Amino acid sequence: MPKALAIDIGGTKIYNSIVNEKGEIISEIEKHHTPKTFEEIKEIFKEIITAHENEADVIAISTCGAVNNSNTGILGSTGNIAKEYPTMDFMSLSKKKVFVENDANAAAWAEHIIGSSKGLPTSIMITLGTGVGGGLILNNRIFKGKNGAAGEMHFKMRTDKHRKCTCGSWDCFEAYASGSGLKKTAEEISKNPNITTYDVIGGWQKNDNLMTEIYKKWENDILEGLIGLANIFDPDVIVLSGSLAEFTNPEYLTETVNKEIVTTPTKIVKGSAGNYSGMIGAALLALGVGLGGDK
Amino acid sequence: MPKALAIDIGGTKIYNSIVNEKGEIISEIEKHHTPKTFEEIKEIFKEIITAHENEADVIAISTCGAVNNSNTGILGSTGNIAKEYPTMDFMSLSKKKVFVENDANAAAWAEHIIGSSKGLPTSIMITLGTGVGGGLILNNRIFKGKNGAAGEMHFKMRTDKHRKCTCGSWDCFEAYASGSGLKKTAEEISKNPNITTYDVIGGWQKNDNLMTEIYKKWENDILEGLIGLANIFDPDVIVLSGSLAEFTNPEYLTETVNKEIVTTPTKIVKGSAGNYSGMIGAALLALGVGLGGDK
Numbered sequence: 383m384p385k386a387l388a389i390d391i392g393g394t395k396i397y398n399s400i401v402n403e404k405g406e407i408i409s410e411i412e413k414h415h416t417p418k419t420f421e422e423i424k425e426i427f428k429e430i431i432t433a434h435e436n437e438a439d440v441i442a443i444s445t446c447g448a449v450n451n452s453n454t455g456i457l458g459s460t461g462n463i464a465k466e467y468p469t470m471d472f473m474s475l476s477k478k479k480v481f482v483e484n485d486a487n488a489a490a491w492a493e494h495i496i497g498s499s500k501g502l503p504t505s506i507m508i509t510l511g512t513g514v515g516g517g518l519i520l521n522n523r524i525f526k527g528k529n530g531a532a533g534e535m536h537f538k539m540r541t542d543k544h545r546k547c548t549c550g551s552w553d554c555f556e557a558y559a560s561g562s563g564l565k566k567t568a569e570e571i572s573k574n575p576n577i578t579t580y581d582v583i584g585g586w587q588k589n590d591n592l593m594t595e596i597y598k599k600w601e602n603d604i605l606e607g608l609i610g611l612a613n614i615f616d617p618d619v620i621v622l623s624g625s626l627a628e629f630t631n632p633e634y635l636t637e638t639v640n641k642e643i644v645t646t647p648t649k650i651v652k653g654s655a656g657n658y659s660g661m662i663g664a665a666l667l668a669l670g671v672g673l674g675g676d677k
Numbered sequence: 678m679p680k681a682l683a684i685d686i687g688g689t690k691i692y693n694s695i696v697n698e699k700g701e702i703i704s705e706i707e708k709h710h711t712p713k714t715f716e717e718i719k720e721i722f723k724e725i726i727t728a729h730e731n732e733a734d735v736i737a738i739s740t741c742g743a744v745n746n747s748n749t750g751i752l753g754s755t756g757n758i759a760k761e762y763p764t765m766d767f768m769s770l771s772k773k774k775v776f777v778e779n780d781a782n783a784a785a786w787a788e789h790i791i792g793s794s795k796g797l798p799t800s801i802m803i804t805l806g807t808g809v810g811g812g813l814i815l816n817n818r819i820f821k822g823k824n825g826a827a828g829e830m831h832f833k834m835r836t837d838k839h840r841k842c843t844c845g846s847w848d849c850f851e852a853y854a855s856g857s858g859l860k861k862t863a864e865e866i867s868k869n870p871n872i873t874t875y876d877v878i879g880g881w882q883k884n885d886n887l888m889t890e891i892y893k894k895w896e897n898d899i900l901e902g903l904i905g906l907a908n909i910f911d912p913d914v915i916v917l918s919g920s921l922a923e924f925t926n927p928e929y930l931t932e933t934v935n936k937e938i939v940t941t942p943t944k945i946v947k948g949s950a951g952n953y954s955g956m957i958g959a960a961l962l963a964l965g966v967g968l969g970g971d972k
Contacts, residue, residue, distance in 0.1 A: 448940070457941065458941070503823070504822055504823050516909075518909075520815060520820060521820075525815060525816075525910075526911070527799055527910050527911025527912060527940065528798070528799050528911050528912060528913045528941060528943070529911055529940075529941040530911070531911040531939070531940035531941050532909065532910050532911040532940065533909065534908040534909065534911075534938075534939050534940055535908075535909075536904070536905065536908040536938070536939055537832060537904070537905025537906070537908060537909060538834065538901045538902070538904065538905055539833065539835070539836055540834070540835045540836065540837075541834055541835065541897065541898060541901045542835075549939045550937070550939075551904065551937040551938075554908075602836065603836060606833045606836045607833070609831070609832070609833065609846065610831065610832025610833055610905075611832070613829040613830075613831040613832060613849075614811075614813075614827065614828065614829065614830075614832060614909070615820075615822050615827050616821070616822025616823050616824055616825070616826040616827040616829075617822060617823060618823045642845070642846040643829075643831070643846075644826070644829050644831055644844045644845075645743070645822065645824075645826035645827065645829055646752065646753070646822075646823060646824040646826050648823070
């Protein structure tokens, strides 16, 4: 069975493993901290590939940052990683085929092939973590836009320049729906600058009134974003993934979204492709799994 | 040269003409007021088709309301027209091929084939009229979503339930960027319930301070929506159409959007397919023009 050496690189960690065309991880998962310098990042890539390329047919890389439409390299700049990283020459890493995709797009593809959006032509995946990632599967294909950067969940939640977003603009969905956004919402409501997302989630789980008020504000911000996306895309499903997704209530979100939209009823679900969906999705894409169907 | 009998039906007017496969209107344009009852609407359709079907190869209908993915009929309900209209059996209107598409989607296709987004794979069209319409051309195809309803420009501009939208939800882009939205913004800022969009546009053109303040608020609301769409789609172009588009400043919008987005630079332009782009686009689609390329 064809196999990929899958590597997932983010601002904090680098993971690698061997993934087969069923999307199964069939080796131990290796983990590295993402080094600070570009030279060290390149060294880790070389080490991983030298050690494991003979076990696989292709090299599949899931990366932070927008990836071009030819799946060969990164567009523009990315946050939270060595500033030269976007110049990375992925294609020279191996004599085997090297395939690169954005981590959120790769994770969306994993959900599309083996996870919560399996078999559904149109799905939007949103990762709720420290930030917010987005992946668009439209008519059974990853939609990447003009240059590959589509799917950025930076649409406005308000227009009065209330909260700066990590992207440099103001009041994006990411600035409210992310873990960082939840912390800022908590600070605003509690007036406590030291409050954490753990305080909010823990307090909400224990029915603390203030923590529940903060949680409900965060949940409503997510809800308002989902309404917009459902009206824009008329999707089969919106998949919530990432570390904070487990604290959402998909049944409530589905019911409420469907009361507010003008498009046809949709579903909000949690992702089910697991924590390594970036590696899995990149491997499936690099192996061509799912790419034979209609566009 | 193949020709279509094109009919455009909205809440106020019904237009019809013969359109060739170059997108040229080659007959006099007939106009009717849209009648109040469903029976009268059906009668007008029959009259038009009986009188003109022999002049054309296909019947092309551009209609208000979401149209299904098989382009045969309307999904769910539509505003501003007889409530039974969505049950219309378009397919029985003629023995010739009958093709139906949503008016904003049809207009977006006209821009894609003969207008401002000609030759560009990914464009978003926004019609700024009494309401706001949307059409998505993604990878050289109209993107219609799960059931055909995609492209609704009902994403939130704020989350504090400030202004009710015609869709029944709150604070959608349509409720701020449309002509009706501009009037409401003008009422809020001027405290004058009788102010009209003509007052605002006329006053802004004469550099009146208050009218310019209102115009700038409306322009900023449009801008904030465009930033979100550019980040979601990474489009080649966003086309502004409809009666209010002529009062926008595409150069300013382009420059400002490109300062705020994380995706790659895009362009904001005015539509150039004209007032009858719905008829033209429906005719081009019914005749298959542009549908041979890559998806």
